[in-house]
Amino acid sequence: MNKVTELLDAVGGVITCVRNLADSLQVAADILTDMKYVEVTESQSVAQISEKTEKPKKEKTKVYTLEDVRGVLAEKSQSGLTSEVKDLIAKFGGSKLSDIDPINYEAIIKEAEVLGNG
Structure with missing residues (x-):
């Protein structure tokens, strides 16, 4: 046991x-x-x-690149607005797109968007 x-x-x-x-x-x-x-x-x-x-959140602003501007302007140019696109580039101090100061990219896109609307 x-x-x-x-x-x-x-x-x-x-x-x-x-x-x-x-x-x-x-x-x-x-x-x-x-x-x-x-x-x-x-x-x-x-x-x-x-x-x-x-606090109210600040919206992030888009930072436009040269490619962004080139795309918008190319679209406008293909729509028959080539002279307006050239005038817009000249307005921002350039003879070609690469001459434009990147600070102006947003403004040039906004102006380009209304080309041909009026």
């Missing part, structure tokens, strides 16, 4: 360990539940605060 007693003691030890594990898991679950509750409460508070203090 010595072996049976050893086996019962071992099984009793396993049962004790499983109970301890279950208790530890329950404690961990309780802590996580509390943390989730606190997190949700805090995030709602932050959301309410940010709604009140949110």
